[in-house]
Amino acid sequence: MLATVSSAAVFGIEALPVFIEIEVSSRGLPGVTVVGLPHASVKESKDRVRSALRSCGFQYRAQKVTINLSPAWIPKHGPSFDLPIALGLLQGYNLLPPLSSQTLIAGELSLDGTIRPISGILPIIIMAAQRGYTHLFIPTENENQCMMTSSVTCYAASHLRDIVLHITGKRKLSPVVHTKTIPPYSTSLDLLQSFSGQEHALRTAQIAAAGRHHTLFIGPPGVGKTMLAHGISSLLPPLDNDEYLEVSAIQSRSPTQLLPPRQPPFRAPHARSTTLQMFGGGHSLLPGELTFAHRGVLFLDELPAFSSEILQGLRIPLEEHVLRHSVEGHTLEFPCRFLFLAAMNPCPCGYAYSMDHVCTCSPSKIRQYLHRISSPLLDRIDLQVTLHDFSPGQNAPGSDIESRVSSIQQAWNIQQTRYKNTQNTANGELTSKNITQYCPLSHEVSAYLRICLEKLKISHRKYVSIIRVARTIADLETQKNIEKRHIAEAVQSCVRIE
Numbered sequence: 001m002l003a004t005v006s007s008a009a010v011f012g013i014e015a016l017p018v019f020i021e022i023e024v025s026s027r028g029l030p031g032v033t034v035v036g037l038p039h040a041s042v043k044e045s046k047d048r049v050r051s052a053l054r055s056c057g058f059q060y061r062a063q064k065v066t067i068n069l070s071p072a073w074i075p076k077h078g079p080s081f082d083l084p085i086a087l088g089l090l091q092g093y094n095l096l097p098p099l100s101s102q103t104l105i106a107g108e109l110s111l112d113g114t115i116r117p118i119s120g121i122l123p124i125i126i127m128a129a130q131r132g133y134t135h136l137f138i139p140t141e142n143e144n145q146c147m148m149t150s151s152v153t154c155y156a157a158s159h160l161r162d163i164v165l166h167i168t169g170k171r172k173l174s175p176v177v178h179t180k181t182i183p184p185y186s187t188s189l190d191l192l193q194s195f196s197g198q199e200h201a202l203r204t205a206q207i208a209a210a211g212r213h214h215t216l217f218i219g220p221p222g223v224g225k226t227m228l229a230h231g232i233s234s235l236l237p238p239l240d241n242d243e244y245l246e247v248s249a250i251q252s253r254s255p256t257q258l259l260p261p262r263q264p265p266f267r268a269p270h271a272r273s274t275t276l277q278m279f280g281g282g283h284s285l286l287p288g289e290l291t292f293a294h295r296g297v298l299f300l301d302e303l304p305a306f307s308s309e310i311l312q313g314l315r316i317p318l319e320e321h322v323l324r325h326s327v328e329g330h331t332l333e334f335p336c337r338f339l340f341l342a343a344m345n346p347c348p349c350g351y352a353y354s355m356d357h358v359c360t361c362s363p364s365k366i367r368q369y370l371h372r373i374s375s376p377l378l379d380r381i382d383l384q385v386t387l388h389d390f391s392p393g394q395n396a397p398g399s400d401i402e403s404r405v406s407s408i409q410q411a412w413n414i415q416q417t418r419y420k421n422t423q424n425t426a427n428g429e430l431t432s433k434n435i436t437q438y439c440p441l442s443h444e445v446s447a448y449l450r451i452c453l454e455k456l457k458i459s460h461r462k463y464v465s466i467i468r469v470a471r472t473i474a475d476l477e478t479q480k481n482i483e484k485r486h487i488a489e490a491v492q493s494c495v496r497i498e
């Protein structure tokens with residue numbers, strides 16, 4: 001007897017359909033064989049399924065069972081095939097009627113038949129909707145991620161028995177009602193209020209958020225570098241529907257099963273993170289921190305403390321906004337279009353420019369410390385801000401947060417129109433290839449910039465950086481053309497660690 005059940009494998013951050021064929025034969029030696037590139041976790045499935053079926057009162061018969069997972073080239077990881085294999089076996093034993101080929105099933109089974117949640121449910125739901133599946137069976141604990149899927153009837157079950165009773169028509173499950181609303185977007189500008197009086201810090205935050213410019217904060221410990229990073233993140237506009245779905249699909253690959261809010265993600269991995277944790281990939285094909293920060297912020301505190309492999313590895317994703325991993329001859333792409341914020345001390349002890357503390361570092365130690373951040377990486381960071389000791393909450397003129405927020409919104413609207421129908425989302429993503437197309441300069445401004453470049457011995461990448469930042473400064477003033485004063489301010493904001 002041959003039974004077929006449809007399921008899905010999550011490959012990177014996308015799901016692909018997997019067809020499970022189960023042949024139960026009375027000929028041959030009794031036993032279960034799983035073929036079709038199954039990972040060890042999938043091979044273990046047969047033991048969980050055997051116990052789960054017994055717990056539900058079904059006899060696991062001593063027959064020859066062959067389970068084929070196709071297509072064979074997709075590596076299959078994780079326990080999400082338990083539930084479809086169990087249902088396929090029951091069909092193979094003639095205990096269940098065949099399921100429609102438009103029905104997709106995914107879920108992990110515990111030994112007593114309870115259905116456990118799985119990671120990556122949202123990519124599976126999105127794929128089911130795109131490929132015309134009509135019915136979907138998923139674990140109850142994944143139910144909250146079952147949104148924006150009006151074309152697929154979704155059933156959530158917490159026990160194998162519930163699905164068996166549903167399929168045999170003895171007790172129907174109710175389809176999941178999509179009443180859960182997306183958690184609302186809330187801005188918190190309190191963090192930035194703390195920087196009242198630090199005009200340089202607030203201005204940098206404003207430019208960084210308006211044009212999505214990668215930024216480096218330098219300052220002694222406890223000066224508020226992390227707070228400023230959170231402040232910039234809170235200035236970013238909420239995710240639109242497409243972005244939200246994309247981000248939620250990625251977040252569903254993380255162990256947390258929570259529906260993320262509309263806010264762009266904020267990821268702050270520890271300096272001791274491994275390259276696998278940062279860039280993703282490996283055997284399990286999980287996304288890394290760079291991909292979890294997609295459409296949001298990646299904040300690296302204590303930048304020089306990260307391994308040189310990670311610091312070097314950041315260069316390409318910062319420019320191309322994608323990470324590529326090769327698996328079984330196929331190239332897998334993880335998106336990583338994030339705003340990069342980083343913080344560091346001015347020297348190993350942290351007090352090089354402090355007025356209250358004495359720096360204990362030798363000049364050579366300071367040089368060695370600063371050189372951990374290579375020039376090619378620094379060239380990809382548009383803005384630098386030096387923070388000093390300050391008294392929080394000190395109100396000063398010129399720190400009007402509300403008007404800054406409205407100018408950022410205006411700049412975003414201008415950029416949305418400018419980059420309509422392109423891959424770009426903001427000025428900070430312009431490259432040397434398209435900078436002249438979007439940021440033409442008058443002869444006078446060009447000549448002025450050339451003088452700045454010659455005097456300051458600025459690299460070509462930094463030259464592009466200056467024009468990008470000048471474009472954002474002009475957008476904040478809703479100015480069509482880039483003027484000399486925009487260039488002058490952009491040059492000042494340039495990263496230059498000596």
Ligand SMILES: [Zn+2]
Pocket residue numbers: 347348349350351352359360361
């Ligand atoms: Zn020091």
